[in-house]
Structure formats: structure tokens, C-alpha cells
Amino acid sequence: MRSIASRMSVMTGEGALSVYARAKELESQGRSIIHLELGEPDFHAGASVVESAVKALTEGKDRYCAVIGVPALREEIAAYLQRTRNINVSSGNVVIAPGCKAALFFAMMALLEPGDEVLYPDPGFPGYASIALGLGAAPVPFELSSRNHFQPDLSEVAAKITRHTRMLLTNSPGNPTGTVYTDAVQRGLAELAVKHDLWVLSDEIYARIIYGGEYASMLSYPGMPERTLIIDGFSKSFAMTGWRLGYTVAPPEVVPALAMMAVNTYTCVAEFTQYAAIDALRDRDGTTPRMVGEFARRREQFVRDLNRVPGFRCQPPEGAFYAWVDISGTGTSAEEVCRVLLEDAGVAAIPGAAFGPSGKDFVRFSFASSVANLQEATARIMKVSAAWQGTLAER
Template sequence: MSNGESRPVSTLRLAERMSRLGTESAFEVLARARALEAQGRSVIHLEIGEPDFDTPPHIVAAAVQALRAGHTHYTPATGIPELREAIAREVSRTRGVEVGPERVVVTPGGKPIMFFTILALAGEGDEVIYPDPGFPIYESVIRFAGARPVPLTLREENNFAFDPDELRSLVSERTRLVIVNSPHNPTGAVVGRDALAELARLAQDRDFLVLSDEIYSRILYEGEFASVASFPGMLDRTIILDGFSKTYAMTGWRLGYGVMPPALAEQVTRLAINCNSCVPGFVQLAGVAALTGPQDDVSRMVEEFRRRRDAIVDGLNRLPGVRCLRPAGAFYVFPNVSGLGKDSRTIARDLLDEAGVAVLAGDGFGRGGAGYLRFSYANSLENILEALERMGRLIETRYR
């Protein structure tokens, strides 16, 4: 090869850890759905977990004002003081515990809290218990960190809440972290106070921490939200994951946060510095406006989600071979479609390819999701009703 010529790469050699990293099927299904739409097909999108509402105007106005005021430079890696203080006040009020800003780390979305917490706490030989079915990134990051993922099966007969006795049987001397998500993706289940109390007792008896994913805490239809961090002795054993994406329809803003023991916050901040440096100041000031401003838009959104939830649950339960629990939170339903005689991946594919309805196969959320589908009802009531009609026609012609 002559001087000045570059040598072509014959084989891309990836690090072994990349083989342990998973993905989210929602984005894969979205890409397939968009390809069908590009061919002129009509597709109703019930696959993506994203509110179909605009960010409230006063939040947008706060970001615009911040941009014009020059908030376009680096910010502290933990977050600006105004936002960390606002988060601390909000968490103190809603969880009933005294939280200071030294416990708060602001991140670009909620996923970094998940990623950084697991990387900081779990390594080779450690175990992390996670919900199954559950958000697929839990297992993905556990494996990437080199730890062993231990699934805690959530069952329909238990309204998809975890069984404390089953959790107790999974905890070992190697358990470093237990992940709980309430309200839950993909089922919409809400964990009750009794189960959380048992989790709190177990965490203190067996000396592990809890990552409590509370990103849907404001999207609740029945009862009151409860956090494991609120139980005696648990504030220093809990990492609360929350953010602005779901509550304030701010998915594209990428603004989340974690509330955790100060010693862990220092380590998570080190990871943030190595990864993303900081979150833009104008985005954080929009977050301050979200927390301290009017909450009417949130209430209206939740009421509309309630209306859609009732319509989709009632419609699914009228379909032959389908049964569906009524979720207490989030904006997902998780119908059991095992009565249709096909596996959930086949049904999801047929719904998209033949009926133009994009949904997710339940086993994309873990083995416990086999035989289920996940529908996001973050779409208009009109589209939800049309999707139910299309599904009904598919069942009648294809599965009966």
C-alpha cells in the first residue's frame, strides 16, 4: 500500500460488552410503521410511550426567555441550584420525606439515572432483581454492567404487582439492587403500600438498595401514589427516578432526575461528567417553570387519559379471545391475547402489516410478557376506537 493511502477496515471488531446491550422494541416497530406509511398505508400508532399533548405554553415560554437571556452555556453537572431546589421541594411534598438538593442529580432524561445507578452499584458477581415484564432497558443495563439480572415475574392474577414472598425467595447475599416501577410500564399496574412496606423491610434486613422508577407517578387514576422512599429507614436506601417527559409532555426536552443518598449522588455525578457533562440551562429553567407553575394542563391530560383507558379496556374485553385488566396508572394496557391461538409477536406483526395498528409484543418486555400485547393509549380517542375496529376485523377474518 502506497504512502498516504488509508488501510480499509476489513472487520469491525466490537467489544464483548456490546453483545450484552439490548434495545427497545418500540423504536423498531415505529420504524417499520413509518416505512409502511411512506408506502401510503394508514397506520394507527399505539406503540410509542409518548404523550400526544403539547408541552404546556408557560413551560415553553420559560425556555424561550432563558435562551434570550443567554442561558446557553455549561451548567453544573448535578443541575442548576434553582431546579435541584425545586425538585427537592416537590419530592419532599409528594413523598412525605425531607429531601435536600444535595440528594438531587439532574440528567438528560430519566434513563441516565437508571444507567448510572446500575453502573455505580452492580458489577461482576452481583445480582440485580428487576420486574418481568418490565421496561427492557433494566435488563439491558444490568447485563452491560456485568451483573446478573434476576427477573421478578409479575402475574396477571396478582394485577401485575410483585409478590413479596416471591421477591424474598430471589434475594441472595449477592443482591445489590432491586428495581421497582410503579405505576408500571408495560402493564399500568400500581404497587400498593403493603407490598412496598414488605420491600422496605426486606431491603433493611438483607442490606440492598432500591431503584424506584416513578416516572409515571403523576399519571394515576385510582388511589394515592406511594413511594418506597417514604417508609422509615428507606430514604438512604432508595434511588428515586423521575422526570418531566411523561407528566409535562416533555419527551423531546430530555429532562429527568434522580433523588438518592448524597454519597451515591457524588458517584452518579462523576459518571455524568464522564458521559454528558451537564443538561442545558434553558431546559432546566423550563423544568423549574413546570414544577412551580400551574398544574392544570397535567390534570386535564390525566383526565383525558382516563377517558381513553376506559374506552380501550372496554373495547378490548369485547373482542373474542382477548381479556384486559383496567390499569390504575400510566397510559398503557397489557391485554392477554393467548386466547387467539397465536404467539404475541405474530399477532403484533399481523396487526401492523394487515390492520395498520402498531402495538408491541409483550415478550419484548421479558419472558413474563409472552401471550400479551402492549397498547399505548397516548393517541386520540377517535384513533383508539378505529384501532379496536381494525383489530376486531383481523380477529374475525384471521383467527376465528
């Protein structure tokens, strides 16, 4: 009997993509839908980035190229990380990948044995647990709870470390909570990683999208350079989701393993996009600060408006572009709230359980949408909130 490999049955999809599919179906029936489900900036790459891509193509930069990425881009990334994160890495540590998700997958495949335990944030990006499971490893969640302002609880993380723990996954600013880990938390996590000799996979894809303060990479803490892999890329900070460009910064002994993964899968990342990425990092158009400034304005307004909805409670996120709303006050499940929002109000949002069990009483809204859309969305939500206000009154 022909069959699909069993590892596929333990991997999971993404809640955002299934909500998006239903939202598109409703749209095709003529319904007006406000899309707040996807984690995609409503901006595009700066004009100079697009020009660089066209120029590179015209110059014939459309061939197979260096497996771990063109040297000019890898050097630019090292300089960019020094400039924006104050960390010293060499271009020899940088491996270009077709998106952050691919970078995550290959890093985990390079470092995990079946049965290894991987500590990861819950709620968190759905890929963390899914990839670990697909590789035969055991994902072990640590909770980001509202009681703790969605910061990792160091004593919980410490208590969950066993002799099988191989990797600690961090994500600051985090999807879906928007938490920027405090210095004390990062220092504490780094100390645990050193004490138990763990790999640290630091997903820093939202590092540029923060609303105050300086960003500190996990790699900047004592004992971290030799054990930390940074995952970052161009999807969020440079609004280049569809370009499929990401990278890993890895200790020298891990780089050949990532190169081996590239040789056996994607061969290399499209050359002309890599030249355009150099321009994105230089940001001559000021795209990133302009976008982050706009997100900051939307954050103020959207969080304020969401907190006016009966039964909704939302702390302003410190980074990324998601409003993580506690809906326990509605007396209704997050799935039902999202169903009413989509089917009756035409507002697409994701039930928090899509990000792990600790997200059960939450809904994630992306505010990477225009101010007009966000205002219209909260007006529509207010109207349908009558659906759960009855439940509120009964209590």
C-alpha cells in the same frame, strides 16, 4: 482484528423502537398507521414552559452550567416531591440527568459490581435487564403475573435474594402493566431491602399518572431513605419526552459518584431546559391534571372496547397509559397478533415478550392517542380478528 466490546453484544434494543421503524416504513408506502406502540404522551409542554425556555435562551442561559444541575431546579424538585409525594429530600440529594434512561444507567453504573444480581420486574421496562447485563451484572426477574394482579409476589422476591443480590429495582406505576404497587407490597419490599441490605432503585417516572388514590414513593417506607434512589423526570408526567430531562434523588454518599458520571459523559444538562423545567413543576397551565384526566377517559373507553375483541382480555391499568392485553384466548402468538395488527389493520402495538419472558402472551397498546384514533384502532382490530377467530372456533 478490530472488534466491538463484548458488553455490547449482551445489551438489547427496545421492541417499541423496532415496531415503530416498521410502522414508519409502511407509512412511507402510503399506508395509514395508528401508532399505539410508543410510550409518548400526545400532549406537549404547557405554554408557560415553552415561554420559560425561550426567555432563558434569550437571557443567554445556553452555557455550560452546574454539573449536577442548576440549584434553582434542584430546589424546586425537592419542594415538588414534598408537595406531591410527601417525602423530605434536600436539593443536595438531587442530580439532573439528560432523561430517565440516562439517570437509570448512571445509577446502576455507580452502584453495581460485575457479578452483582439485580432483581427487577418481569414484564418490565427493557432497559433494566439490558443495562444490568451491559455492566456485567446479572439481572434476576421477579414475575408480575395476572394471577397476582401484576403485583410483585413477596415470597418470590424473597426466594430470589442471594448473597450476590445488590439491588432491587421497582417501577410503580409500572410499564407495561400499569400496576401501582399496593402499600403492603411496597412495605414488604422495603423490609426485604432492609433485611438484606440492598440498594433500591425506584423508577417513579409514571408517579403522576395514576387513576385514583395517593401515590406513595418507595422512599417513604422505614429504612428506605438511606438506600433508595428515585428515578423520575419530565418525559411522561409533563409530556416532555424530547426535552431529555430526568433526575435522580440519591443518598448523600451516592451524589458524588453521579456527579463523576456526569463529568465524564454529559457535563451538564442544557441550562435553558432546566429553567423551563422549574415552570413545568409549578404547572401553572394545569397541563398534568388535564392530561391525566384525558388519559382516564380514554382508559375507560379503550379497555372496554379491547375486551370486546374475541380472545382479548384486559384489566384496567391503575397508572401509566398502557393497555396490557392478555391475548392467550386468541390461540395465536402475540408476535403473530401484532404482525396481523400492523400489516393488515395498520395498528402498531408491541408483543409482550419485548418486556420480558412473562410478557409472552400479552400485547401492549399505548392509549396516549386521541379518542378518535383509539376508536378507529379497535374498529380495525375487530375486522382483522377474523384471522384468529378461525383458531378459536377450532378449539
